[in-house]
Amino acid sequence: MPMARVFSGVQPSGDLTIGNYLGALRHFVVLQHEHECYFCVVDLHALTLPQDPGELRARTEKVAALLLACGLDPARVTLFVQSHVPAHAELCWLFFGLTYLGELSRMTQFKDKARNRKTVTTGLLNYPVLMAADILLYQAGLVPVGDDQKQHLELARDIAVRFNNRFGETFVVPEPMIAKVGARIMSLDDPTRKMSKSETPDSYVALLDPPEVVAAKLARAVTDSGREIRYRPKEKPGISNLLTIYALSAGKTVREAEAEFDGLGYADFKKAVAEAVVETLRPIQARYRELIGSAELRDILREGSRRAADVAAVTLRTVQEKMGILLP
Ligand code: ATP
Ligand code: LTN
Numbered sequence: 227m228p229m230a231r232v233f234s235g236v237q238p239s240g241d242l243t244i245g246n247y248l249g250a251l252r253h254f255v256v257l258q259h260e261h262e263c264y265f266c267v268v269d270l271h272a273l274t275l276p277q278d279p280g281e282l283r284a285r286t287e288k289v290a291a292l293l294l295a296c297g298l299d300p301a302r303v304t305l306f307v308q309s310h311v312p313a314h315a316e317l318c319w320l321f322f323g324l325t326y327l328g329e330l331s332r333m334t335q336f337k338d339k340a341r342n343r344k345t346v347t348t349g350l351l352n353y354p355v356l357m358a359a360d361i362l363l364y365q366a367g368l369v370p371v372g373d374d375q376k377q378h379l380e381l382a383r384d385i386a387v388r389f390n391n392r393f394g395e396t397f398v399v400p401e402p403m404i405a406k407v408g409a410r411i412m413s414l415d416d417p418t419r420k421m422s423k424s425e426t427p428d429s430y431v432a433l434l435d436p437p438e439v440v441a442a443k444l445a446r447a448v449t450d451s452g453r454e455i456r457y458r459p460k461e462k463p464g465i466s467n468l469l470t471i472y473a474l475s476a477g478k479t480v481r482e483a484e485a486e487f488d489g490l491g492y493a494d495f496k497k498a499v500a501e502a503v504v505e506t507l508r509p510i511q512a513r514y515r516e517l518i519g520s521a522e523l524r525d526i527l528r529e530g531s532r533r534a535a536d537v538a539a540v541t542l543r544t545v546q547e548k549m550g551i552l553l554p
Contacts, residue, residue, distance in 0.1 A: 230367025232261040233400075235268035235308065235360055238285035239275065240423030241432035242292050244503060245411035247510075248474045249372035253405060255297035257370060263303040264364050264534060265293055270308050270315065270356060274349035275339070275424075291523055292433055295513035304537075306530035308360065313538035317359035318352070320545055324388050325355050325381075333377055358382035362389075363538045365398045373409040374420055376402060393548040408474045414447040417463035431503060433510055440507070441500040444468070445493070455487040455495050465492075468499050475502035 234254060236246065257263055267289045272282060286307055298305060308314050330336065330351050340346040354377075361369055361382050369379055379402040386397040413419045413429040421430045431440050450462040457480050459466040473483040487495050517523045546553060 229261055230398075230401075231364055232257050232263040232368045232370065233266070233361050233364045233366035234264075234370050235266045235271065235357070236289055236293065237268050237272045238282060238289045239272040239277070240285070241427075241430075241434060242289060243411075243421055243423050243430040243432055244471065244475075244506075245372070245421035245430065246423065247296065247433060247506075248408040248411050248471065249405070250370055251293065251296045252474075253370040253403065254293070254303075257368070257403075258299060258302045261368065264366065264537075265298060265303055265305050266308050266360060266534075267293070267306070268308045268357075268360065271353060274347065274353045287523065288518065290527055291514050291517040292510070294517055294523070294526065295510045296433075300526045300530070304530050304533045305526060306534045307527055310527070310531035311535045311538050313363055313535065313542045314356065314359050317363055317538075317542055317545060318356040320549060321355050321359055321385055321389075322352070324385055324392070325352075329381060329384070330354065333381070335374065335378070354378040354381045355385070358385045361400050362386055362397045363541045364534075365541060366400050367398050368403050369400050370403040372411075372420075373404055376404065389545075393545075396544060396548060407480065408470055411471060412463060412467040414443060414467075417448055417467045433507060434514065435507070437500075437504045440504050441497070444496050444500040444503070447496065449492050449496075453491070455484065455490060455492070457481075457484055465495075468496065472499045472502050475499075475506040 234250060236242070236250070254263065254265055267286050269282065269286050290305060290307065293305060294300065333354055336351055336353070339350055357378050358381055362385070371379065379400065383399050386399045390396055411421045413421045413425065414431070415426070415429045423430060423432070428443060428446065431443055435443070447464060447468060449464040449468075452462070454462075455465055455469065456462060457466045457469050469480055469483050473480045476483070478486070487498070
């Protein structure tokens, strides 16, 4: 059995957070040593909600620089920008004919993001179909993501199976890879909601936050009644979230973290969490500063999209043939 290909995407929809890092990015870095990996800055996905054009362009470059700064090695992985490989949008269109309105309107992320909006675009509804196209174009068998993407992955699997049944064996059916710890880092100001880069800055620690901002945000993080530092996600969601963040940042288990802080007050605990997070971010921020705006970064992305386009073209061609497109 050949080793599964890996694909994952990150949206340039805001500042990358420690939720993105702990839930997804740090796994990318490990997987690059064992698998053929494709990592993509999914700008077309970000455009399913309104974006400022200048900011979107800058953030696309920023996210690519951060992925490299977290430890992705361009000699090992293919890193590219989604819109640089038009096959993503083309395969997405071909998949529309295989996707049902009901399954898209039932998606919890769609319902969450559509709620409280005066108007809802079809981009927001069709978002998971583009995600399926991203993954299936590369015949990826393994998709490292945070817990929030489970349902979208299920749709990608359904589309793969549906296509294979209708047109003959074509796609690898992808498996999600969701970590046991850290797959759902919660918001600092409301630990019942997921940490999200499209919420207010006080609710997350951004990968580029300076040390004093990290310390201030963690000092303000909502905690729970009582004084015990115990991992009890239901009764103590705030403290449990901070314990998870600490454990993953310091390279310890949650149990070890609990034992370490037994008897300590919340304020001292939060200081220790901040220190561990700052140490995790320090090398990432240093490498980011070298990469951002550099010719090196531009070359890496150019080479990445060239390699990705070659692989994507093979799949797209097969799909077009099977679906009855008259090839030019
Ligand atoms: P938004 O919050 O704007 O919806 P996002 O951060 O969820 O965006 P992406 O940038 O595309 O969306 O996410 C990149 C990866 O980070 C995905 O695999 C996603 O599942 C993961 N991720 C996002 N938020 C968290 C979180 N709070 N905890 C763990 N993983 C997360
Ligand atoms: N929907 C994902 C981002 C994403 C993705 C993908 C993840 C787009 N395409 C393909 C894995 C594989 C998100 O919002 N986190």
